[in-house]
Amino acid sequence: MHNIQPLPHVSHAFSPHLTPLLHPSPSHALMCLSVLYLHYIHSVLDALKWVTPKLGRALWTRVWPFTRKYTMILALDCSPGMLARLFAYVDDGSLKCIVDPNGPFDFSTEGVRAAFEVLQSRRAKGKVVIKIADE
Incomplete structure (x- = not known):
């Protein structure tokens, strides 16, 4: 499970509606997934969870060359904490x-x-x- 906390002093640099997320400990490797989220990789397993969907597309198009090159496999992290946070955003109206x-x-x-x-x-x-x- 990811320990993610808001980083308030950076959120206004992008947009008032966006909250970048940052793990509190600076001892882990940091990887930027997008402008919206910052993600810390704690172990090799965490790195594989992040890299596998990205590599899946490249491997799939090489194994099945007759498929379209823009085939994309997308995986969403549906941890209970993430879903609870999404429901909270819907309840307070910040996610529409x-x-x-x-x-x-x-x-x-x-x-x-x-x-x-x-x-x-x-x-x-x-x-x-x-x-x-x-x-």
Whole structure:
């Protein structure tokens, strides 16, 4: 499990909505995954967890040369702490899902076709939602 804490003095350099994360101990190797997150590697196993998805794409396209070169295998760390933090962001309103203003579409033949037309137009301004049932 990752011990990650916010780094408040850097967060405003990127955006007020972004909080870079940093492990408190400076004795570990530091690897920058993106502008949003800083990640410490504590062991070889941690390094393999970070490198494996990135190498998977390169290995996959060499083993199966007839596949597309942009095949990407993505793995998400779904630890209980990470999910709890995401739910907290949703509860306080700092994490929002952008829904396309044309939707939600009805769960009918016409509604599903209209949703796919929006997807195929590549002009969706968020997630395209099909409403299956009333709450």
